[in-house]
Amino acid sequence: MSKSNPVVIAVGGNSLISEKEKVTVEDQYEAIRGTVRHVADVIEAGRQVCVTHGNGPQVGFILRRSEIARKVAGMHPVPLASCVADTQGAIGWQIQQALSNELRRRGLGATHRGMAVSVVTQVLVDVDDPGFVDPDKFVGEVYQEADLPVLREEYPHWVLKPDRGRGWRRVVPSPKPLEIVELPVIRSLLEQGFNVVAVGGGGVPVVRGDDGELRGVAAVIDKDLATGLLATTLGADLLVVSTSVPKVSLNYGTPDQTDLADVTAQEMRTYLAQGHFPPGSMGPKIAAAIDFLAKGGKEVIITCPDNLKNALESGGGTRITP
Template sequence: MRTKPLAVVAVGGNALIRDNDHVAIPDQYDAVVESVQHIAEMIEAGWDLVLTHGNGPQVGFILRRSELAAEEVCPVPLDYAVGDTQGAIGYMFQKALDNELRRRGIHKPVATIVTQTRVSPIDPAFANPTKPVGAFLDEATARARQQQLGWTLMEDAGRGWRRTVPSPEPLEILESAVIENLLNQGCVVIACGGGGIPVVSNAANELVGVEAVIDKDLASALLAKQLQADLLLIPTGVEQVAINFGTPEQRWLNHLSVSEAQELIQQGQFGAGSMLPKVEAILRFVTHDESQKRSGKGLITSGPAIKRALMRETGTWITR
């Protein structure tokens, strides 16, 4: 049985790519090495930890390589591409975090779990692809690939155009009991990569993979709920959430109650391609167990600010 507080930390797939000149695997690993320093500080401070991660750029790269090589090798289905990223990105985090913990004199095993997430086969998202994957492209290149390859597209938060794929609602993290067992054995667990591999149950009650990518923040919130975690932490590019972002009236927020966050969402204060899914995910976790009077909390801050945020010196906390 766990005796330490448990945090689920959800790192974005875009965090591994600093810019368009640093997309190679060694560049991504360098970004991971930097990220795990802040995660190791949490472990050193006494937290049990499950690390989740996104895979939007990386799964898009796999699909693009598959298209370019279509005449030579069989294409990679989308659910298998998610599985590929779980292995590759999980390996990067596992190796880097193990090295960082050893440097700090912390002897704690790190394990990566291939994780499946059950979704509904009739989720409306399958008919409305909205999840951006792959690289940011200029509009002309994106439109050309739309014509040539049948891509669906979206303009992503002012940063460029990206391919889109279906993103159904996560209903259940199937390996949560295994993750719980590893935590109880003292492991740091890397799980639910890319939101989990999306699967459905067929008429024979068998699991079948489907062509989709699940939002990693929503899947992380669901995992935190199933594990009864104490904290859902979502690192991002800024230390705090802001309202009126980018205007003279911009104001940074130290704390939001559930009702305050819901009101700001109604006002359209959070960008759909940036802060909104993070706030919504934390709200799902913080409000899920009101009948049990649990005290799960959410925190949004930058990676380098995690230590200070946990001491309430920065970051945006979301609580009931």
């Protein structure tokens, strides 16, 4: 078996929800079916893919259900690491099913190349990461100040902070991803010819104890940084970041908006420092792209799903090179 060099494609969690009113599991699957048609174009053109995905809204739904069950029925809360694992399994299954079905319709289903498989993936983080000292990633419900005494009594380990005038919310660490635990499995599946879905939602965050055992921690790993780490460790040449816009822009949403086509990592580093890419949206994608290219990657494409084929074949989207 030869060493695989797949195209690593990151699909955002919000892009799995086509409209704010369409948030059911069935709605999500229909959105995924639309997205994987563009991924299938890449496979049909002769490339193998490794797909990652976001899970922010989906984890929020699980946390909300857990909170309602706690209030109404006295049920136990769902640990955050379990929420990430749950969404990896559910979204990964939907992507692998939809992609395999699409490849079968195109006559590619008779070989490994026409199959997709998902891997629930753990990602190692450092227990001494600065993110654990001052957590800042908002998750879950919005609470009012009157709720705080009860919450602090029931969940003394929670950290609660005000969220832009909306109320109070739980915050958790967002540590840097260090190692993809199931990397040998992912690599083996790729070498056998499968298309793989992995590192969903940035991976289940785990730390390694002094005894060598892994344990999950209440944290959220940035999915773009984890995807960049996956692409680097797989030795991929190309990283594709699927987002809601066809191109990255400077001065986005203003009369001075300028779309970017072919740019260098140094140019993007400058734009990032100038504040063009907010931390909560495009910033992590640009940071992951720069890091991937610095570690040997040859190209990053950022574009929307329906522009993916055009971006790969005709130079569409934003293309970042070293």
